[in-house]
Amino acid sequence: MKRLLLLALFAATAASAKAPAERWLDPECFEVGRAPMRTSFIAFPTAAEAIPENDYTRSPFYRTLNGEWSFLRVDRPGAEPEGFFRSGHDDSSWGTMPVPGIWELNGCGDPVYTNKPYPWHKFFEVKPPLIPHEQNYTGLYRRTVTVPADWKGRDIFIHIGSATSNVTLWVNGREAGYSEDSKLEAEFDITRYLTPGSDNLIVMRVNRWCDGSFLEDQDFWRLSGIGRDCYLYARDKRRLADVRLTPDLVDDYRNGTLRAEIATTPGIGSVRLTLRDAAGSC
Structure with a gap:
């Protein structure tokens, strides 16, 4: 019985250890x-700072x-180098890649065009759903960034606008998402993985x-x-987390409504507000 329990524990541990590497399959x-x-x-900290600039990149956040x-x-x-996501890994022999940047347009492979067949x-x-290992190039990205000290006490997010075909993320050597x-x-x-006021290592893997x-x-x-x-932002x-605005036409298209759904945190829920313009414009 003890041997069976040990075997079951080993199998469960092996499956758990293997899972993150096989998510792409x-x-x-x-x-x-x-x-x-x-x-x-x-x-922005205030509306007075946000409105004149109309440029989100100028926000201190x-x-x-x-x-x-x-x-x-x-x-x-x-085929990735062992420990490529750790802070102590030596990447001095690596090349560089712009972000945003397409591999095939920066000297890493050739663009492929197909219509009906899979590439x-x-x-x-x-x-389906098996994907080949052959020619399934894998790109590794590393960069150290300094997070502002005055971000301490706030929630910190990373935004990756588009990653083809997928992305696995590590922050300071710890896996943060897929x-x-x-x-x-x-x-x-990634709040719990960062240290505001210090350099932080961000690593991404793309298949x-x-x-x-x-x-x-x-x-x-x-x-x-x-x-x-x-x-990063x-x-x-406690914040306004999301806003959804839905315009519509009513009364045989003579009048309009505008529904605003506002989600807040933490755990406050959603607020719905409907505005109606009786004059026929919205």
Whole structure:
């Protein structure tokens, strides 16, 4: 009995240890730790500071991550250097990659165009949801950023505008999340992994293809990498978290309504407000 229990424990431990590395093959896993999708906006300390500028990059609660990152492309998943996500890893021999930046347009591979077939059909039998290791290039990104000291006590998020085909995130050597949905932004609350006022290591891993690539196969060029802006932003613990505005026409299109749904934190719930313009314009 004791031997059976030890075997069961070993199997469970092995499965748990293996799971994070195999998420790109698991059709039931498309995100881990990703924050809910929301309306895109950056907060300012006051309205007086926000309105004249009309430029979210000037907020003191915003820090861009765009620019050159240390970058290494390996030929297949599993070929990454051991400990590449740890602070002490030596990346001095790596190259660089711009963020945003497409691998194939920066000297790392060739663009592939297909209409009907999957892009790997010539060298790998198409068996959904299996994805090949062959030619499934994997890109590793590393960058150290200084988080402002006055962000301490706030919730800090990272915004990854687009990662094709997926992204795994580490912060200061600790895994912080995973996301597929390559043309949607991925945001993660990384507050507990950061030290405000100090340098912090951010590492991302992107696979050329994952199981989600079966669902994103369309008539377009197949390009890989981080395709949109990346940045950090900080928010108060108690805050307006999301806003949804829905306009509509009523009364045989003579009048209009505007419904505003406002979500706040923590645990306050949602507020719905409907405005109606009886004059017929909204």
